[in-house]
Amino acid sequence: MHSEKFSKDVSSFFRSPVREIFKRVDLNAIYSFAGGYPSADTFPLEAIRETMSEVIDKYRGKAFQYGATQGVPELRDAISQRYGVPVERVQITSSSQQGIDVCTRILVDPGDVVLTSSPSYLGALQSFRSYRADIRGVAHSSDIQAFQDAYVAILEQVKAEGKQVKFLYMIPDFQNPSGESLTLQERQMLVELADRYDFLIVEDSPYRELRYEGEHLPTMYSLSPDRVIHLGSFSKIFAPGFRLGWAIAHPDILDKIYVCKQSLDLCPPIFDQYVAAEFLKSGKLDENLAKSIELYKGKRDLLLDLLEEFMPEGVSWTHPEGGLFLFLTMPEGFDAVKFYDTALDAGVAYVAGEFFHPDGSGKNTMRMNFSFMTREKITEGVKLLASLLKDC
Amino acid sequence: MHSEKFSKDVSSFFRSPVREIFKRVDLNAIYSFAGGYPSADTFPLEAIRETMSEVIDKYRGKAFQYGATQGVPELRDAISQRYGVPVERVQITSSSQQGIDVCTRILVDPGDVVLTSSPSYLGALQSFRSYRADIRGVAHSSDIQAFQDAYVAILEQVKAEGKQVKFLYMIPDFQNPSGESLTLQERQMLVELADRYDFLIVEDSPYRELRYEGEHLPTMYSLSPDRVIHLGSFSKIFAPGFRLGWAIAHPDILDKIYVCKQSLDLCPPIFDQYVAAEFLKSGKLDENLAKSIELYKGKRDLLLDLLEEFMPEGVSWTHPEGGLFLFLTMPEGFDAVKFYDTALDAGVAYVAGEFFHPDGSGKNTMRMNFSFMTREKITEGVKLLASLLKDC
Numbered sequence: 036m037h038s039e040k041f042s043k044d045v046s047s048f049f050r051s052p053v054r055e056i057f058k059r060v061d062l063n064a065i066y067s068f069a070g071g072y073p074s075a076d077t078f079p080l081e082a083i084r085e086t087m088s089e090v091i092d093k094y095r096g097k098a099f100q101y102g103a104t105q106g107v108p109e110l111r112d113a114i115s116q117r118y119g120v121p122v123e124r125v126q127i128t129s130s131s132q133q134g135i136d137v138c139t140r141i142l143v144d145p146g147d148v149v150l151t152s153s154p155s156y157l158g159a160l161q162s163f164r165s166y167r168a169d170i171r172g173v174a175h176s177s178d179i180q181a182f183q184d185a186y187v188a189i190l191e192q193v194k195a196e197g198k199q200v201k202f203l204y205m206i207p208d209f210q211n212p213s214g215e216s217l218t219l220q221e222r223q224m225l226v227e228l229a230d231r232y233d234f235l236i237v238e239d240s241p242y243r244e245l246r247y248e249g250e251h252l253p254t255m256y257s258l259s260p261d262r263v264i265h266l267g268s269f270s271k272i273f274a275p276g277f278r279l280g281w282a283i284a285h286p287d288i289l290d291k292i293y294v295c296k297q298s299l300d301l302c303p304p305i306f307d308q309y310v311a312a313e314f315l316k317s318g319k320l321d322e323n324l325a326k327s328i329e330l331y332k333g334k335r336d337l338l339l340d341l342l343e344e345f346m347p348e349g350v351s352w353t354h355p356e357g358g359l360f361l362f363l364t365m366p367e368g369f370d371a372v373k374f375y376d377t378a379l380d381a382g383v384a385y386v387a388g389e390f391f392h393p394d395g396s397g398k399n400t401m402r403m404n405f406s407f408m409t410r411e412k413i414t415e416g417v418k419l420l421a422s423l424l425k426d427c
Numbered sequence: 428m429h430s431e432k433f434s435k436d437v438s439s440f441f442r443s444p445v446r447e448i449f450k451r452v453d454l455n456a457i458y459s460f461a462g463g464y465p466s467a468d469t470f471p472l473e474a475i476r477e478t479m480s481e482v483i484d485k486y487r488g489k490a491f492q493y494g495a496t497q498g499v500p501e502l503r504d505a506i507s508q509r510y511g512v513p514v515e516r517v518q519i520t521s522s523s524q525q526g527i528d529v530c531t532r533i534l535v536d537p538g539d540v541v542l543t544s545s546p547s548y549l550g551a552l553q554s555f556r557s558y559r560a561d562i563r564g565v566a567h568s569s570d571i572q573a574f575q576d577a578y579v580a581i582l583e584q585v586k587a588e589g590k591q592v593k594f595l596y597m598i599p600d601f602q603n604p605s606g607e608s609l610t611l612q613e614r615q616m617l618v619e620l621a622d623r624y625d626f627l628i629v630e631d632s633p634y635r636e637l638r639y640e641g642e643h644l645p646t647m648y649s650l651s652p653d654r655v656i657h658l659g660s661f662s663k664i665f666a667p668g669f670r671l672g673w674a675i676a677h678p679d680i681l682d683k684i685y686v687c688k689q690s691l692d693l694c695p696p697i698f699d700q701y702v703a704a705e706f707l708k709s710g711k712l713d714e715n716l717a718k719s720i721e722l723y724k725g726k727r728d729l730l731l732d733l734l735e736e737f738m739p740e741g742v743s744w745t746h747p748e749g750g751l752f753l754f755l756t757m758p759e760g761f762d763a764v765k766f767y768d769t770a771l772d773a774g775v776a777y778v779a780g781e782f783f784h785p786d787g788s789g790k791n792t793m794r795m796n797f798s799f800m801t802r803e804k805i806t807e808g809v810k811l812l813a814s815l816l817k818d819c
Binding site: 158278 | 442443446449462464465467468470472475476479480483487488489490491492493494495496521522524525528550553554556557662666667668669670686687689690691692693694695696697698699
């Protein structure tokens, strides 16, 4: 027997090429620009140990019991205060990946259109595909009119097809994979389009607080609080191992997430939520965040310098003002998927940009992470990658 | 605007009446036989604190980083050894509720049949409904031939309708809500039917290790390892606040769960997994489990004695050999949903049995939990409930 015949057609689930890499090699044994791991150096182990002990003293058995589906009140309050939103608009999620998945589950029927930027975050594309969404990607253009025209063309086309755009998925700050951010004007344009064409926006913001230069821009949520579902995450500002995130949205939308989460996992991990709440309220999170920003800014600057020094002609890259990634474009005709085996055999990993493009374009691109490795490994890794690229 | 128009039809998601109770009242302020909460007295706070500190020392940053989608190797190994199954058959889940939900997501298309016992676990019914499964409940019969005939009748009917049974969902040990267990003969009969009619079995086993009398019976998984997906949970043998469970199944099925979990939440909470692994391997879990069994056995015996002493004539109940629940049957015509407001106003909560019946029958039944409250509150609660029942 086995499962094939029992299973529904799960071809819409696809494997993350990033996680497939992790199965093949030990990330610590190679030069890995793949993955979106924060540096383990940013995890404040002693502060965490202390906070954990305090949580046990303060909450006793309650810290290990079942809890509210919306999240523990202490953490919802802390998020509400930090981001200046009413607490009834805060739902804690068991990872912000779950936030993406739950939004898709409550909003998307098979064939419904989800708009994304192209390229976009792979884990979101995976989730949209698993619900058989019709994903339409829009490439960024620095000319705002051309950018708007590209959206309008797709929105009109979808209308002509008699289909419905359920939401636009967007990472406005230091996008994964490109590292680029939307300007204020672009944010306003998209929010206006959402009004005019009547769709929601899922704003995914895991990197927002990791800014190394430039001014903070308003969230899309703040521009249109009833039309935007804002997703936040502790993974990059605290530690991903807790698997905790949050959704900020209109209470009607949160109510749907709430009933969905009841059958999904009942409630997020309780002890971890109390630890995160204490960490936030005590100011330890901000202290630690400042250190992370300093560390990552240095690594970003190093990577930019190294690329400038070592990359062969014809290779270009983005200049991210924050976040964990930058995006490389090789000359036309280069195939980053094909080149991947060569790179991995030599001991250096990246993620081919093609995987982030809903239409499979971007074959000559790759994503590079600069948060995970040490400065020494970043240096050696760029030298190795550049020499391989020169030889190919 | 708001969400109604953007949302797909989420009427198939329904609210847990148990969680709605929690919204209305503070469980600690009333006599609550509702919920399926373990006693917070069973959470070994000092041992947990110590283990957490050990995990930080042993794993350092790794304990807070992203981890493998299948779960951390240390916990998969510990489960593999404890239950005598190959490690490649073990997937860690972010709660065993997620195990149920993921099985449904990878196996069930709208309209596919899921067989369950009637009554059955509410959280499972919620998940099946959210995927628009066609749920067919089968009442238990102590006559094995009649029990088998009831299943065969439904299986033949489903076949005649041209539909497909994707799986049978079963809690063979100390079922939620009835407290009853399947005999070995019944387990064998169901496994044989699964072979004959070619369906899978999802065996949900959160209570299995909480046995207070009688002999352990083989799991359904052990009777048919390639056809049964076995779901386990730390919620009742350790602490629910960690939201950790596991699935044991044929590697082909686990592979589907693996890709599904990539877009669902990437990986289970990492630190919590290491804590659970250390707790298992050190023998602390078994030490603590022995204490829980002693505590719960005493509470079960107390509840049985109190029901005998105080319940009015015409009320009967099950005699569970383990687990957290027993099931009350009132005289025909009694409506446990209607009676609920009276009970809650007086300060005592239960869950109406109707909610556990896929076809809405069982109006004269209720589920009582005996793990959560102290012995004193159980005593006062039964006296109060019995006096209300006498008056109605």
